[in-house]
Amino acid sequence: MSSTIATEPGRWTGVFIEQVVRRFGDRVVLDHLDLTIADEELVILLGPSGCGKSTLLRLLAGLDRPDGGRVEVPARRAIVFQADRLLPWQRVLRNVTLGLHGPDAEQRALDVLAEVGLSGREKAWPKELSGGEAQRVSLARALVSEPELVLLDEPFAALDAITRLRMHDLVRALRTKHHAAMLLVTHDVDEAIALADRIVVMSNGRIGTSHEVHLSAADREASVAREELRARLLDDLGLAGQH
Numbered sequence: 001m002s003s004t005i006a007t008e009p010g011r012w013t014g015v016f017i018e019q020v021v022r023r024f025g026d027r028v029v030l031d032h033l034d035l036t037i038a039d040e041e042l043v044i045l046l047g048p049s050g051c052g053k054s055t056l057l058r059l060l061a062g063l064d065r066p067d068g069g070r071v072e073v074p075a076r077r078a079i080v081f082q083a084d085r086l087l088p089w090q091r092v093l094r095n096v097t098l099g100l101h102g103p104d105a106e107q108r109a110l111d112v113l114a115e116v117g118l119s120g121r122e123k124a125w126p127k128e129l130s131g132g133e134a135q136r137v138s139l140a141r142a143l144v145s146e147p148e149l150v151l152l153d154e155p156f157a158a159l160d161a162i163t164r165l166r167m168h169d170l171v172r173a174l175r176t177k178h179h180a181a182m183l184l185v186t187h188d189v190d191e192a193i194a195l196a197d198r199i200v201v202m203s204n205g206r207i208g209t210s211h212e213v214h215l216s217a218a219d220r221e222a223s224v225a226r227e228e229l230r231a232r233l234l235d236d237l238g239l240a241g242q243h
């Protein structure tokens with residue numbers, strides 16, 4: 001029996017995935033996968049290309065259904081993709097307020113745009129934005145509905161290295177304000193170490209290994225523990241010795 005269950009707002013804000021199976025034809029992409037994410041936990045999902053990371057995120061977002069197992073997610077979820085997916089015919093503010101209701105919708109959008117550093121850009125068209133700015137709008141759009149779970153599918157992969165580091169700072173700042181659980185997919189081991197409370201590595205359709213990251217901000221930048229974790233992650237990914 002398959003089920004995707006969105007719990008009532010305020011009841012449970014974490015994620016509970018048990019024995020989830022997803023097949024495409026003969027191919028079993030998710031093979032009895034288990035994963036739990038606690039309230040406000042930031043989990044990074046690492047894995048080689050094609051291992052099923054996006055498939056898992058789509059199930060959690062409710063964009064797809066499992067062939068088996070149980071998926072429990074909070075009711076209020078938001079997803080951010082690698083490409084910004086803004087509506088090109090709407091200005092920045094309208095892109096953020098889209099789908100919002102209530103008299104304070106515009107003010108909430110303005111507040112979140114300020115948080116992501118885009119005050120003054122409300123009237124810009126998406127085509128006038130840099131890649132980093134466009135992803136800031138995407139983050140604002142995700143956060144404005146005060147989600148309990150934010151799903152991020154390689155959100156910074158298309159950005160240059162400096163912009164990516166700025167986005168990491170932004171994610172850290174936003175976490176202290178918005179109390180959401182986050183699941184962020186990346187190929188980038190350094191991004192994972194920079195941001196994660198926990199890093200999970202997918203292999204053979206399941207979560208292979210899981211590493212809690214208890215490093216200070218400074219130790220995430222440079223430390224022996226950081227290098228050890230990095231080596232372990234590369235090993236988990238089958239990339240040991242390549243970097």
Ligand SMILES: Nc1ncnc2c1ncn2[C@@H]1O[C@H](COP(=O)(O)OP(=O)(O)OP(=O)(O)O)[C@@H](O)[C@H]1O
Binds near residue numbers: 051053054056
């Ligand atoms: N709708 C679909 N129909 C058929 N096959 C699919 C579908 N969606 C995904 N797949 C297949 O499932 C596998 C996992 O795809 P998925 O996009 O989840 O991988 P990924 O880990 O996110 O990869 P990447 O890191 O390259 O984005 C791939 O082999 C893909 O071709």
